[in-house]
Amino acid sequence: MKSLSIAVAGKGGIGKTTISALLIRSLIERGLSPLLAVDADPNSNLGEVIGVEADRSIGELQAETLKRIHDLPASVPLGRHLEYELHQAIAEGVGLDLLVMGHGEGPGCYCAVNHILRKYLETLRSSYRATVLDNEAGMEHLSRRVSSGIDILFVVSDPSPIALRAAGRIHRMADDLELKIRRRALILNGLTNGLSRRAEEEAEKTNLEIVGRVPSDPAIEALSQDGRPIGHLPAGSPALQEVSRVLDELLST
Numbered sequence: 001m002k003s004l005s006i007a008v009a010g011k012g013g014i015g016k017t018t019i020s021a022l023l024i025r026s027l028i029e030r031g032l033s034p035l036l037a038v039d040a041d042p043n044s045n046l047g048e049v050i051g052v053e054a055d056r057s058i059g060e061l062q063a064e065t066l067k068r069i070h071d072l073p074a075s076v077p078l079g080r081h082l083e084y085e086l087h088q089a090i091a092e093g094v095g096l097d098l099l100v101m102g103h104g105e106g107p108g109c110y111c112a113v114n115h116i117l118r119k120y121l122e123t124l125r126s127s128y129r130a131t132v133l134d135n136e137a138g139m140e141h142l143s144r145r146v147s148s149g150i151d152i153l154f155v156v157s158d159p160s161p162i163a164l165r166a167a168g169r170i171h172r173m174a175d176d177l178e179l180k181i182r183r184r185a186l187i188l189n190g191l192t193n194g195l196s197r198r199a200e201e202e203a204e205k206t207n208l209e210i211v212g213r214v215p216s217d218p219a220i221e222a223l224s225q226d227g228r229p230i231g232h233l234p235a236g237s238p239a240l241q242e243v244s245r246v247l248d249e250l251l252s253t
Contacts, residue, residue, distance in 0.1 A: 002129045003126050003130065003131065004027075004032065004125075004126060004129070004131070004151055004251075005125055005130070005131040005133070005149070005150045006023060006130070006131065006132050006134070006150065006151065006153075006156050007132075007133040007135055007150040007152070007153045007154070007181075008133065008135060008153075009135045009153060009154070009170050010133050010137070010155055010156035010157055010163070010167060010170070011157070011163050011166035011167075012137035014156055014157055014190070014225065015156065015160040015189040015190055015214075016041075016134065016137070016149065016156045016157065017041065017045060017049055017059045017060075018049065018189070018220060018230070019154065019156050019189055020037075020046060020132055020133075020134035021046065021049040021050050021106075021133050021173050021229075021230040022214075022230060022233075022239060022240055023154075023243060024037055024050055024132050024230075024248065025050075025127050025230050025231060025233070025240070026240070026243055026244045026247050027130045027132065027247065028095040028096060030247070030251070032079055032129045032130040033095035033096060033129060033130070034095060034097060034126055034128050035129075035131070036096070036097050036098075036124065036125060036128040036132075037050060037093075037098045037099070037102060037132050037134070038098075038099045038121070038131065038132070038133045038134065039098065039100045039134050039227075040056075040101040040133055040134060041101075041134055041135065041136040041137065042059075042101070042102065043136075043137075043140075044057065044100050044101070044102060045111060046098070046100075046134045046160040047091065047098050047100060047222075047227060048229070049230055050093065050098070050229055051093065051229030051230075051231055052091050052092075052093035052096070052098040053091060053106055054089070054091035054098050054099070055091065056088065056089045056100075057089065057100040057102025058086070058099065058100065058101045058102055058103060058149060059102025060102055062247045063086050063088065064085075065082065065085070071212075072160070075179070080159070082120065086107045087198055097128070099121075101135060101136075101185040115218070116134060122149060133150065134218065134235060137236065139239050142245065149180050149181075150181050150182070151177075151181075151182045152181070152182060152183045152184070152185065152250065153174065153181045153183070153184045154185060154186075154187050154211075154212075155167045155170050155171060155184065155185070155206075155208060156174055156186075156187045156189050157186060157189065157203075157206075158188070158189055158190045159188060159190065159191055159196070159199050160199065161198050161202045164199060164202035164203050164206060165202055165205075167206050167208065168202070168206035168207070168208070171184060171206055171207060171208050174183060184208060185208060185209050185210070185211040185212075186206060186209065186210045186211065187210075187212040187214060187246065188203070188210060188212065188213045188214065190214070190215075190216045191213050191214065191215050191216060192215070211249065211250075212242055212246040213239045213242065214239050214242045214243060215242065216239075217237055217238055217239035217240075219234060219237050219239075220237070220239055220250075231253060
């Protein structure tokens with residue numbers, strides 16, 4: 001089976017990381033492991049939600065490399081050095097590995113480092129049966145082409161018109177940048193009732209197919225308050241069951 005790659009995007013505060021964690025758990029339960037989880041949000045907390053701790057981020061690796069770039073041995077190409085360092089940044093969990101992107105670029109030119117890292121990450125994804133990329137909030141990640149080459153981009157939104165408008169902008173920006181994403185779809189998260197009339201109108205304007213309607217789940221909130229990972233969520237969780245259904249449909253196509 002070809003390696004499956006999924007990216008998750010949306011505005012901040014809509015449960016994007018929770019959806020990413022539910023996807024990761026559901027994929028591993030389906031035997032799609034080893035899985036690569038990539039936390040591309042500078043406010044990195046995917047590791048906490050999936051129960052894997054990373055000691056180092058790629059952002060730190062970038063900064064350290066730029067500081068030491070003139071001190072690296074001339075016999076060691078920059079690409080090979082970064083590949084070695086990147087392997088050291090991978091945190092291992094049960095059935096998965098985690099890479100944390102960390103904070104964005106600071107002073108200095110990161111162009112060469114970014115190019116090498118982006119190419120290496122594309123190669124790295126092919127070594128896993130599945131990859132889930134939890135993007136940073138908003139649209140900046142699209143301009144960096146972090147999600148290019150992904151099989152499916154799940155744009156996540158809560159039922160609010162503001163979040164749905166943001167989802168539509170993400171969809172349109174992906175078109176403008178001509179990113180190579182095989183499929184894009186909308187997942188509604190945190191539903192307590194049906195969508196309001198205005199929200200239905202905004203959802204239609206996104207021009208995204210709604211593939212999932214994830215209900216508000218008190219069990220997830222309880223895990224968050226207790227600081228426990230998504231692996232402790234009961235199998236009967238309505239949110240987990242809905243994400244599982246979405247995956248079943250995706251994998252059957």
